[in-house]
Amino acid sequence: MIDRRRLVYGLACALGTKALAQVPGHAYRIAFFGFTAKNSAEDDRVVAAFVNRLAELGFAQSRNLTIDWRYAEGRNERYAEFATEMRDKGVELIVTGSATAAQAVVDAGGSIPVVTFGINDPLRTGLIASFAHPGGQVTGMSNFTDDLVAKRIELLKIAVPTVTRIAFARCPECSRLSGLSSASLDAAFERYRESARSLGIALFSLPINAADDFPAAIAAIGREQADAVLLSPNQINAKLRDDWVAFEAAHRIPLMVDYRGFGCLLSYGPDYAAMFRRVAEMSVQILNGAKPGDLPLEQPTKVEFIINLKVAKAMGLTIPRSALLRADEVIS
Incomplete structure (x- = not known):
């Protein structure tokens, strides 16, 4: 009472x-x-x-x-x-x-x-x-981005079960400028990679320290044959939003982000x-x-899992019912 x-x-x-x-x-x-x-x-x-x-x-x-x-x-x-x-x-x-x-x-x-x-x-x-x-x-x-990375990988796998190789687009320089050491960044990535490995997924680092790094990053995604991309929430990826959205549409490679306003297939974040x-x-x-x-x-x-079926349809993807049931919102 x-x-x-x-x-x-x-x-x-x-x-x-x-x-x-x-x-x-x-x-x-x-x-x-x-x-x-x-x-x-x-x-x-x-x-x-x-x-x-x-x-x-x-x-x-x-x-x-x-x-x-x-x-x-x-x-x-x-x-x-x-x-x-x-x-x-x-x-x-x-x-x-x-x-x-x-x-x-x-x-x-x-x-x-x-x-x-x-x-x-x-x-x-x-x-x-x-x-x-x-x-x-x-x-x-x-x-708490570190705490959510493993969950983002899990939800990406549930939504797109065929995924086996994920590129983790991050900005190590942004982190270093904030005061984090290279050792702590490496240790964090190893934790992410182990989480992915437990789901049968290979995770590799895709450093993007400036907007000008985007073309090289896209080339690396091709070389590594990644079939999905996980975007770290940072100022560089935010600046590249339109580029990432266009990449997803053109290459039909799903993206998982932290923010529904990004406009990508999947988001999981606050x-x-x-x-x-x-x-x-x-x-x-x-x-x-x-x-x-x-x-x-x-x-x-509050943390939200959002699935954008408009993007899925444009990419020719069918999202499993098990993923749709877990979503907090489905955009159709």
Whole structure:
């Protein structure tokens, strides 16, 4: 049974804290470091979830909030440029989904709080001291990519049983720039390869450290005779979205991604709209005076498996009923 007195008291405290902490007449300024300015309809929905939640909590762009939108477009060096720019502008908070960008903000000096919406391993990068007590200037949400790789491989095999060789398109340089060591990256890949091997699948690494690496990566897929591709969620693959979608359609090689808005055959990953609403709430806590190091870094509570039958039909694929029954949503 809900204790209504405690509920009312909690709501009153939350509202009171907001009213007391927000400075009347103050023009707040934050920055958003995204991957690419070329948005899909799903991208627009996710970003709207963030902006609308900010407004619901008293921070509206048309009234008391300015958001500086910056996009790296596949160029990792731009994050350092953005970080320096925002430090000099005196923004009050930066939101980003890239550990590379978060590290650039830290390296730029100052103490601008960073709220993330999907960096993979902030603990091993040194961006946080612990999930419960981050301790520095970074908090937000982690997308626990490492934990989901094995499941993505499993679901790919269920959806396309003929798959035997998967190319894992990843950006080792992105990870290194975020603070991860080459040894830790190699160890993680060996774990992924063992998971694939247990399903009778050969997994090989396909490094794409810059958008210009895409042609060479496609050539490698051909040489290795891969019959599926698993995309790591990172800023380079995000920039290459249109290229990957065109590749899947032209070569009829299925892709598994982390995000339904990518437009590929399969996706398995967090509900990003829900994540962005939560990121907005954490951002408001910081704008209202909370320290990022005191706010636990959270993980998403909902993960979605999406099958796009439109793509399957165009590729001439029949998805087994067993896979369709496991999907959270089937796009037809």
